[in-house]
Amino acid sequence: MKDCSAIIVTTIVGLFTSLSVNAAVSIQPYNAQEFNPAAGKTIEIPIKIDQPGKLSVSIYTADGDLARTLSTSKKEKVGIHKIKWDGKDNNKTIVPNEAYIPVVTLTTDKTSHTYDPRQISGGEEIKINPQLNTEGQIVFQLGKPARVLARAGVKSGPLMKTILNWEVRGKGRNVVFWNGYDHDNLMKLTGSDHLALLVTGFELPRHTILTVGNKKLTYNRWRENNQWASSMPDLSKVAFEREGRRLSRHYYLPRSVDIAPRITLEIVDKLPKNKEGLPIVSGPIALKVGMHDEDRWAMQQSLYEVAFFANNEFLSEEEQGYVPLTWRWNPVGLKPGIHLVTVNVSGFNGQVGVKSLQIEIPN
Incomplete structure (x- = not known):
């Protein structure tokens, strides 16, 4: 059954520059890529089509699970159409705070065209230059939404604290609060010449949607509730470079594997x-x-x-x-x-x- 209740379609006829390698269908820039479905907010995904046809949007998790399918009930005209997602999965559950990738399919009278941002983007390693201010805040800038790892330790010594464990962070200025102590609050690390602070990450696929505000459901628990299994990829068969940029191996790992073990x-x-x-x-x-x-x-x-x-x-x-x-x-x-x-x-x-x-x- 088609899900039409969560869809708003707006047609804007004209010529636009496509971001997609598929000229027939593409996703246009968002006004915002982060929203709070737990507070009743929604997000509109602007889709440009160069041929008339029916549209469907599949919302995927970082692990490749199909979280939601949205579709139009009629053939759409050439132009830009905005499809609204309410941040719920196919079971009407508000999704946990994470990153979600929209994959768009245009079905015409003769064929179908799919635009999948994961095929052309995502995983590119980035250099992050963190600043540690006097209040213990870690401040850094991101040019694009990314998954970030932040760790603190002692130079030539042990890791003492995982501050961010491959967490999703939005574009722009990011502030991370940290009390400056180790994992067990036994040793103050900030203010020491021996502090080693690592902040690194990789870009998320284009058009990734970030959800925030869900305090009731974790990502791993949600996946368990849906009986989605995790499996290790064959890293010998994946690319570690795209257009001259190195791709992080962590981009390919299941989120349930990229952990800070207790x-x-x-x-x-x-x-x-x-x-x-x-x-x-x-x-x-x-x-x-x-x-x-x-x-x-x-x-x-x-x-x-x-x-x-x-x-x-x-x-x-x-x-x-x-x-x-x-x-x-x-x-x-x-x-x-x-x-x-x-x-x-x-x-x-x-x-x-x-x-x-x-x-x-x-x-």
């Missing part, structure tokens, strides 16, 4: 504690590393390594690690006082999880 770190031994509740370590101890069950599938799609640090200094690494993992450590050489122990679990697909704890070395 890690646990605990001392197996029963130890006395100081008045702050920190374990008092007087000799060798066993450190046990675990991982949240829901994150295991993503990390098992490649090998991963487990690295240990004390006060941001490298201690040891299991290059083909697994979890749960128990590592025996003798903190010999550490001076009396409070010390920070950190573990990084790093997947070969670029994921990194971090967990830290404090110990006391007695006099």
